[in-house]
Amino acid sequence: MTNPSKIALIGKGNVATHLKKALSKYSLTQIDSRILENIPDADVYIFAVKDDALPEVLNRFPMREGLFVHTAGSIAMDVFENHADRYGVLYPLQTFSKDRTVDFKDIPLFIETNNHPDRLLLESIANSISNQVVYLSSEKREKLHLSAVFANNFVNHMYYEAAKILEEENLSPQLLLPLIEETANKITLMHPREAQTGPAIRGDEKTMKKHLELLEGNPRLQELYEKISRSIQNK
Amino acid sequence: MTNPSKIALIGKGNVATHLKKALSKYSLTQIDSRILENIPDADVYIFAVKDDALPEVLNRFPMREGLFVHTAGSIAMDVFENHADRYGVLYPLQTFSKDRTVDFKDIPLFIETNNHPDRLLLESIANSISNQVVYLSSEKREKLHLSAVFANNFVNHMYYEAAKILEEENLSPQLLLPLIEETANKITLMHPREAQTGPAIRGDEKTMKKHLELLEGNPRLQELYEKISRSIQNK
Numbered sequence: 001m002t003n004p005s006k007i008a009l010i011g012k013g014n015v016a017t018h019l020k021k022a023l024s025k026y027s028l029t030q031i032d033s034r035i036l037e038n039i040p041d042a043d044v045y046i047f048a049v050k051d052d053a054l055p056e057v058l059n060r061f062p063m064r065e066g067l068f069v070h071t072a073g074s075i076a077m078d079v080f081e082n083h084a085d086r087y088g089v090l091y092p093l094q095t096f097s098k099d100r101t102v103d104f105k106d107i108p109l110f111i112e113t114n115n116h117p118d119r120l121l122l123e124s125i126a127n128s129i130s131n132q133v134v135y136l137s138s139e140k141r142e143k144l145h146l147s148a149v150f151a152n153n154f155v156n157h158m159y160y161e162a163a164k165i166l167e168e169e170n171l172s173p174q175l176l177l178p179l180i181e182e183t184a185n186k187i188t189l190m191h192p193r194e195a196q197t198g199p200a201i202r203g204d205e206k207t208m209k210k211h212l213e214l215l216e217g218n219p220r221l222q223e224l225y226e227k228i229s230r231s232i233q234n235k
Numbered sequence: 236m237t238n239p240s241k242i243a244l245i246g247k248g249n250v251a252t253h254l255k256k257a258l259s260k261y262s263l264t265q266i267d268s269r270i271l272e273n274i275p276d277a278d279v280y281i282f283a284v285k286d287d288a289l290p291e292v293l294n295r296f297p298m299r300e301g302l303f304v305h306t307a308g309s310i311a312m313d314v315f316e317n318h319a320d321r322y323g324v325l326y327p328l329q330t331f332s333k334d335r336t337v338d339f340k341d342i343p344l345f346i347e348t349n350n351h352p353d354r355l356l357l358e359s360i361a362n363s364i365s366n367q368v369v370y371l372s373s374e375k376r377e378k379l380h381l382s383a384v385f386a387n388n389f390v391n392h393m394y395y396e397a398a399k400i401l402e403e404e405n406l407s408p409q410l411l412l413p414l415i416e417e418t419a420n421k422i423t424l425m426h427p428r429e430a431q432t433g434p435a436i437r438g439d440e441k442t443m444k445k446h447l448e449l450l451e452g453n454p455r456l457q458e459l460y461e462k463i464s465r466s467i468q469n470k
Binding site: 102143152153162175187198223225 | 330335337343369371375381385389391393403404406413414420422427430431435436437442445463
């Protein structure tokens with residue numbers, strides 16, 4: 001199995017932009033998913049478009065010989081069933097922003113293919129850009145994606161609520177940054193089970209009651225506080 | 236106002252241990268809160284004990300002339316009312332672990348006193364160990380502490396749930412570390428409002444429904460997923 005000489009990368013968003021940099025040693029053509037004309041022949045077509053946009057982009061994409069893969073955590077491999085014979089997934093477990101550089105070497109890549117030779121092909125590409133390549137079924141990848149929703153989306157929402165509470169007191173949310181950084185660093189050394197602190201885990205009902213009173217006038221946040229606290233206690 | 240020559244530090248836990256290191260340029264005596272005998276005379280008594288233990292420790296503490304301060308985010312300054320004439324608070328906004336060193340210079344310190352001369356005294360101590368010293372009322376500090384519960388305790392619980400989902404698939408929770416690190420780093424550059432991504436914020440009901448199905452058999456986690464997702468959408 002030799003390295004593929006030609007990759008077509010469909011998409012212009014954050015994932016596509018970062019992937020393009022990581023794949024710079026390949027002969028790569030980037031394609032705007034809105035303008036699917038004059039598609040070049042390639043060995044691998046990587047669809048790095050928004051999860052919900054993928055089916056529609058595939059419907060407009062011409063038939064081709066190569067390996068079709070997507071980068072979406074929440075979409076099963078068989079989305080390609082009616083669009084290609086050889087297909088798979090290359091899912092980077094990371095959040096990408098326009099203005100931040102990330103080192104792909106540190107990003108876990110989860111791959112899947114519908115046939116064994118293409119597994120070797122996709123593994124060789126993945127291994128050339130990341131130190132952590134894991135072969136994973138679509139079923140397990142769904143769980144992984146769900147896990148990432150907790151670790152990224154839900155965590156960020158906690159940051160948001162914390163920031164808002166400070167802003168209402170005319171305090172800068174920046175004051176939280178050392179705490180947030182240390183909270184993330186702590187679990188590189190211990191399981192989050194051991195890292196849990198706060199009124200809920202120590203059963204400090206008095207402080208929790210006071211916090212709920214402080215949130216009076218904001219029933220949504222009160223409910224959120226209560227549910228998460230109970231979840232900490234019931235784990 | 237000269238620097239105090241003598242500090243008595245009551246407590247042997249994580250906060251006390253880290254404070255002791257930070258205050259090494261002072262003449263400092265550390266006191267075990269369980270053994271309150273032969274208490275030396277000091278200019279400042281710092282009570283770095285567990286929030287819920289503080290009232291009981293104060294009841295056993297002998298009367299003294301100096302400034303009494305505690306380090307508890309959730310406890311109002313007037314806890315000292317019947318125990319001292321001069322009192323205040325020195326609250327470090329950080330999570331402390333036994334095995335991790337932290338640089339106190341980066342930790343925001345929130346102080347409060349019941350009289351102006353002691354404000355200057357406490358400010359001089361606080362400024363000697365941290366670059367971010369903020370004078371804050373007990374009322375506002377309660378809100379700050381509530382905010383820290385979201386940014387630290389609740390965030391860690393999200394890490395925990397994410398880890399557990401992976402472990403059930405025999406995947407290592409370590410796979411999440413690059414994502415968790417980047418999620419925390421991202422908000423050093425943008426407000427969490429702008430950093431929010433995921434199915435909830437983009438109104439992707441299909442993915443949310445699938446996630447709720449994946450959580451079947453775990454009603455607690457289903458409810459948590461639903462509440463946080465709705466909170467993201469309603470913000």
